[in-house]
Amino acid sequence: MTTAVADHHHDEVPKGITRWLFTTNHKDIGTLYLWFSFIMFLVGGAMALVIRAELFMPGLQVVNPHFYNQMVTVHALVMIFGAVMPGFVGFANWMLPMMIGAPDMALPRLNNWSFWLLPFATTLLITSLFVPGGGPAAGWTIYPPLSIQGGMGVDLTIFTIHILGMSSILGAINIIATILNMRAPGMTLLKMPLFVWTWVITAFLLIAAMPVLAGAVTMLLTDRHFGTAFFSAAGGGDPVMFQHIFWFFGHPEVYILILPAFGIISQVIPTFSRKPLFGYTSMVFATAAIAFLSFIVWAHHMYTVGMPLSGELFFMYSTMLIAIPTGVKVFNWLATMWRGSMTFETPMLYAIATVALFTVGGLTGLMMAITPADFQYHDTYFIVAHFHYVIFCGSVLAMFSGVYYWLPKWTGHMYDETLGKVHFWLTVISFNITFFPQHFLGFAGMPRRIPDYSLQFAEFNMVSSIGGFILGFSQLILLWVVIKSIRGGKKATAEVWDNPEGLEWTVPSPAPYHTFATAPEVR
């Protein structure tokens, strides 16, 4: 496949630390992204365990309330900007060029920069926990006036967001340029694998949404230090204006977190159902429809803030519309499995769990879309349960599915199927132990972001904390599986699975350092 051309030294793999620091190879950069994402996943997970330890019993035992709020805030920022987004960019880097038959990403130097901005940015964020006044404690949404009153930690967070935003925008530009410009001859747009489609749309969302967040946090910075009055009613501004600008970014952001996940499971389910994806074209258009709707629904995060009735109604109806394209997707996944000759290897288990449990989160989302109902749910644990069902069960489980699916292609060795299944069952069961009771807590009125609670919430919180610790420590199994697969194991064939579709399965496992030096022919 990879006929070496002209200059042979390029095909040698560089050695030592500079291989990783200075690399322009999409596979190396993908690996960096994935490891970075996993480390951040453990860091953010550790913060989640601090939260669950404090909530194990009513009263204050483990941390003080201010530090608790910092944990709530930084856990979310680390997971969203450090774990999930870079994780999907890692998948994009590894897989997109191979899926479209390109020799590499379109802009390899920029690709290196997009990654190496991340560790520096997250260093700023983690540093914030150790400066006087502590880290950001206003929640990841950093609403003023609370975030305006914070200390140096908030400034560190603002610049973290700036640099992470640069990284995301540059990465997204690279991905769009790669997909639109680097496809092998014959790979027309509607022949692209669905993971490629979801990423091109996600990249568009990133380029449109991240600069808006940059604007919002810049206004916060000037309100904090340079005397502007964007978010102060005394100066004619409005703290609610921050919420509008923030959620104009924030809602596309949640689809940035989920669309690549849809892409991954749209690759996995057909392989293990041994059938082509049902309704490919409708999947593409549903993805585009979700992306469009994401820009006109933002204020459903703000129903209780005091909006005109017309605003409440508009955002309620537009939000409920999202259920249609999402329903199309879920239907198509189920129809793909329908009467397929299915097998249940770990990637498939994770994909099925994603469909099932993401749907739970989707349905609670539909409940919250209804304005009057949301007045009860707003800022309660019902919301916490909802977004963990969509972000953990949607994004993270899909990433696990993708890791198991492509790990043999990355390392050249099959992973340990038994360990994979243990990881799966522990993760899925403990996740539900952790988060399902939180629905009930929310209905009963337990508010989020508070370190203490009334006695009647004690049992469910204890159950939730036990589940949380099992969930957290279960992830070490994944680390073990990955390391084991890197070090050895049964050799993987080029195809790995039973006749899977896609160009990535036409190259050997592990994939050579450079693939598709000459573009493959796609019919």
Added chain:
Amino acid sequence: MSAVHGGYYLPDPTKWPTITSMGLFLLALGFILNLHYLAPGLWLMIAGAGVIVLMMFAWFGQVATESEAGKYDAQVDTSFRMGMGWFIFSEIMFFGAFFGALFYARVLSVPWIAGDEFLWPGFEATWPTAGPAGAAYIGPDAHDVAAGTFSSIGAFGIPLINTLLLLTSSVTVTIAHWALKKNQRGPLCFWLFVTVVLGAAFMYFQVYEYIEAYRHLGLTLGSGVYGATFFMLTGFHGFHVTVGAIILAVILVRCLKGHFKPDEHFGFEGAAWYWHFVDTVWVGLFIFVYIL
């Protein structure tokens, strides 16, 4: 030396992106320390900015050298075009956030604050306004205002001149582009030089206007939501004009060195696109910030 894979140019490993990230980290950290009056802040900022300037010479210089060496084929050129186009789109969204803040304040938040008789009794919704607790607005171009009042900059003085300067510069950069396409190097350099001069003249007037505002009009960043939106919008625009003029100046130097071919000159076009973009943003500013 780099290998050519199927024609598409793939660069060798490079140290500049990592070093740039380090520079940016130092710049951000230094700026934050500065905000809190901590001593090493300024030095970290200088070091960070130094690293970034060094990077620009080294990294961008390398790209220019490779380009002149003919290593980029049409497909690489398309990647660059897409990259620049989407980058400008991200910039538009960034300005969109600040325009959004301006519209939100004018259309929604100021009338809301004034609308409730119990919230701020006696506050009238006007524009410009520094808000119910801010300085009172006394009309445009009133010099040497009394304490507790502020004035604004009328649209048809310096802002109109600046509009004409920038619109003209968009024309001159296009004339330079035509000259490049016909391989007329003399007119190319001349009109590009004129463009840079027009950009510099714009910045001169903009700085002059800021000094006026602070010294004589009582208009500052602290002049409520009007001052905030006015200075942040025009300030970020001015920053972009400065960057755009520097880019055009670098392109001018490259033109003087004989870079670019009539049919292959994306470096020039990218700079021109950026220049048209800052020009377009200015038209939006002139209408929504100054006139209306």
